[in-house]
Amino acid sequence: MPSRFRQSRPHRIHRIAPASRAEENRSETSPMIPTEKLSAVREQFPVTRRQLYLDSAHQTPLAMSVRDALASFLTEGFETAGPKPVWLRRVEETRVSVARFFNAAPSEIAFTKNTSEGLNIAANAVPLEAGDNVVLIEGDHPNNAYAWLNLKRNGVEVRFAPLPDDEIATATTFEPYIDARTKVVSLSHVTFHAGQVHDLMGIGKLCKERGIYLVVDAMQSVGVIPLDVKALNISVLAAGTHKGLLVPQGLGVLYIADGLDELQPAYLAMSSMANPPADYVARPDDMAVRKDALRFEFGNVNLPDVHALSAAIDLIQSVGVAAIQKHVLALGDLLLEGLDALGVSVVGPRERGWRNHIYVLQLPVETWADYFARNDVRVSPERGGIRVSLAMFNTVDDIERLIGVIRAGLKTNAFAAIAHID
Ligand SMILES: Cc1ncc(COP(=O)(O)O)c(C=O)c1O
Structure with a gap:
């Protein structure tokens, strides 16, 4: 690959002149995963031998160890028709791992189906009256918006704070929309459509000061950004596990802060009850629910995925x-840096700290989505262009190959007008 980008290719990161904004943001203290470890990680993901996989924000490719965990679950099912006590013990072990992941207690973690279920559980658990309001970010993931918009039929007001795609939400974003009747602020930690990383620390502080519940959709950040629910003052966190947590769709995790006893489940099952009847006969005279997050876990959970999650977390x-x-x-x-050299812009912010692993390239989806597919590059079409998302198994070579593919695309007649090639 010719060009400035090729010449500047760092194995260790270094500067090239003139300094681009990317370089200004670059930190010498952010090394990549060491080569040997990275090779071992890459071995875990066979997809890396087949295609250029830059789509972990859509779904994770499966790792060998995750497949092995699923396979041993199936073997146990075949051979013993299910050692359920063993499986259930593993659920509790996985709960401990998940809790550690978020700096939470195991009693604060429930397993759900996905992010949407967790957000809907939150929306229906918070005590809200007609006239109360909830503040969201305009254009945030619809699964977060609909969970709250559904409360409009109870007279709850839903307010949307506007936010440009290249900025992040901070306390200041929300402040003008908050008043005495604001009970909840709910937002994605990382946005799927522009890769913004919102300032949860500042927003959490504001919510604490004002007595507002902070609900976070961590679908795009879990596993890729360290998350400390206590430091961030998060009341409820919901996430699916099929992106940064590396398992197939169908399992979610829900954090509910200890002590929020006023949050009550809209559904009940035996597993939610403080005194589940040993004889399996429901007791109408004892409707006390558990105090921990398991009051929000209803019946059997996705056992194969929980086992896979344990391997994934390891x-x-x-x-x-x-x-x-x-x-x-x-x-x-x-x-x-490579995009700058090609004159291709991104939709989201460029500042370190405001971005993480999601980059949406301003390339028209109609032409470029097919082009990338034809070149074995797996990316996602997004609102503002083509979404490239990075994971632990991606390498410098992956980025170079992507830049090379874009460069070649820009040189063809079909795309020549889209961006300037130096
Ligand atoms: C921010 C965000 N929230 C939620 C979801 C998905 O919701 P669920 O886990 O309910 O399918 C996605 C994408 O899949 C997402 O990017």
């Missing part, structure tokens, strides 16, 4: 979420 922890974040940020620096 894999993630073998690298460390902080190291994964540094890795994807360093690759993001390179990506921005």
Whole structure:
């Protein structure tokens, strides 16, 4: 690959002149995952041998260890028709791992189906009266919006704070929309459509000061950004597990802060009850629900996925979420640098700290989505262009290959007018 970008290719990150904004944002203290470890990680993801996979924000490819966990679950099912006590014990072990992931207690974690279920559980658990309001970000993921918009039929007002795609939400974004009747602020940590990383620390502080519940959709950040629910003052966090948590669709995790006893479940099952009847006969005279987050866990959960999640968390922890974040940020620096050289812009913010692993390239979806597919590059069409999302198994070579594919695309007649090629 010719060009400035090729010449500047760092194995260790270094500066080239003239300094681009990406370089200004670059930190020498953000090394990538060391080569040997990265090779081992890459071995775990066979998809990396088949295509250029840059779509983890859509869904994770499966790792070998996750497949093995699913396979052993199936073997147990075949051979023993299910050692349920063993399976249930593993659920509790996985709950402990998930809790550790968020700096929460196991009693604060429930397993759900996905992010939407967690957000709907939150929306129906918070005590809200007609005239109360909830503040969201305009254009945030619809699964967050609909959970709250559904409360309009109870007279709850839903307010949307506007936000440009290249900025992040801070306390200041929400302040003008908050009043004495504001009970909830709910937002994605990382946005799927522009990759913004919102300032949860500042927003959490504001919510604490004003006595507002902070509900966070962590679908796009979990596993890729360290999350400390206590430090961030999060009341409820909901996430699915099929992106940064590396397992197939159908399992979600829900954090409900201890002590929020006024949050009550809209559904009940035996598993939610403080005194589940040993004889399996429901007791209308004892409707006390559990005090922990399990009051929001209804019946059997997705056992194969829970087992897979345990293996996935082990894999993630073998690298460390902080190291994964540094890795994807360093690759993001390179990506921005390569895009700058080609004259291709991104939709979202460029500042480090405001972005992480999601970069939406301003390339028209109609032509470029097919072009990338034809070149074995897996990316997603998005509102503002083509979404590239990075994961722990991506490498400098992946970024170079992507830049090379874009460069070649820009040189063809069909795309020549879209961006300037130097
Ligand atoms: C921010 C965000 N929230 C939620 C979801 C998905 O919701 P669910 O887990 O309910 O399918 C996605 C994408 O899949 C997302 O990007």
